[in-house]
Amino acid sequence: MRFINFIVSEVHIQISRKTCTQDINKWGLTSKHPVILFESQSCTYTYLLADKASKEAVIIDPVLETLERDVKLVQELGLNLKVAVNTHCHADHITSTGLMKKKIAGLQSAISKHSGAKADIQLSDGEKITFGKHHLTVRETPGHTNGCVTLVLNDESMAFTGDALLIRGCGRTDFQQGSPKRLYQSVHERIFTLPEDCLLYPAHDYKGQTATTVGEERKHNPRLTKNLEEFVKIMDNLNLPNPKKIDVAVPANLVCGLHDV
Ligand SMILES: N[C@@H](CCC(=O)N[C@@H](CSS)C(=O)NCC(=O)O)C(=O)O
Numbered sequence: 727m728r729f730i731n732f733i734v735s736e737v738h739i740q741i742s743r744k745t746c747t748q749d750i751n752k753w754g755l756t757s758k759h760p761v762i763l764f765e766s767q768s769c770t771y772t773y774l775l776a777d778k779a780s781k782e783a784v785i786i787d788p789v790l791e792t793l794e795r796d797v798k799l800v801q802e803l804g805l806n807l808k809v810a811v812n813t814h815c816h817a818d819h820i821t822s823t824g825l826m827k828k829k830i831a832g833l834q835s836a837i838s839k840h841s842g843a844k845a846d847i848q849l850s851d852g853e854k855i856t857f858g859k860h861h862l863t864v865r866e867t868p869g870h871t872n873g874c875v876t877l878v879l880n881d882e883s884m885a886f887t888g889d890a891l892l893i894r895g896c897g898r899t900d901f902q903q904g905s906p907k908r909l910y911q912s913v914h915e916r917i918f919t920l921p922e923d924c925l926l927y928p929a930h931d932y933k934g935q936t937a938t939t940v941g942e943e944r945k946h947n948p949r950l951t952k953n954l955e956e957f958v959k960i961m962d963n964l965n966l967p968n969p970k971k972i973d974v975a976v977p978a979n980l981v982c983g984l985h986d987v
């Protein structure tokens with residue numbers, strides 16, 4: 727088992743991809759960091775954030791395959807899950823937000839108004855998603871898709887970057903209105919301008935890493951430390967195969983995952 731240890735708000739946390747729910751859940755409502763959930767087929771991270779006093783909560787990028795696990799966890803923790811947000815219209819997996827709404831009364835789905843997808847809340851730049859005394863502020867960070875957003879916690883101690891910025895990487899730009907130039911601008915102007923020690927939580931990781939910081943990525947990201955011209959060349963030559971589920975995932979996610987499941 728591989729563990730990554732780091733300190734957040736004076737609490738020593740151990741996170742591993744295999745045991746993160748068990749290890750982290752006991753901290754979920756008592757210290758300042760998200761509950762980190764992992765879906766292993768698509769290597770997607772789902773994040774659950776809750777306000778200790780009111781128990782109001784927000785879930786970010788939940789996946790269809792892990793719907794039951796996530797709903798059970800919300801119920802076990804006694805949370806009032808208010809909003810299920812997608813950081814963008816995913817191409818590699820189907821979101822569970824549509825079906826989650828059927829299982830959790832009062833839950834609203836949210837996605838960027840530029841995504842072309844249906845949801846209860848069409849997010850705009852600067853909009854706030856409130857849970858108890860906390861909120862996430864929407865920062866539009868297009869480039870991987872037109873409708874990509876980064877969600878920043880009110881005190882800027884953490885941000886959820888979706889596929890705009892991955893750990894030592896970034897989202898591909900070869901489909902779904904992808905643009906390396908826009909992505910470069912988004913990351914440099916809207917993510918790298920956050921505080922150095924702001925924790926960054928991506929939507930995916932393919933190497934077993936869990937979180938990074940603005941300072942680390944500004945220094946060590948092999949793509950985004952390059953100049954714009956070099957970055958565009960790298961992105962135009964990634965030659966990645968299309969995600970296996972792209973043909974079902976994109977149409978499904980345009981209706982919040984409510985396709986013929
Ligand atoms: N093999 C996976 C898809 C992997 C992939 O393309 N990941 C995307 C994010 S999901 S659209 C990406 O942007 N990757 C960037 C990179 O540098 O790897 C599958 O078949 O689903």
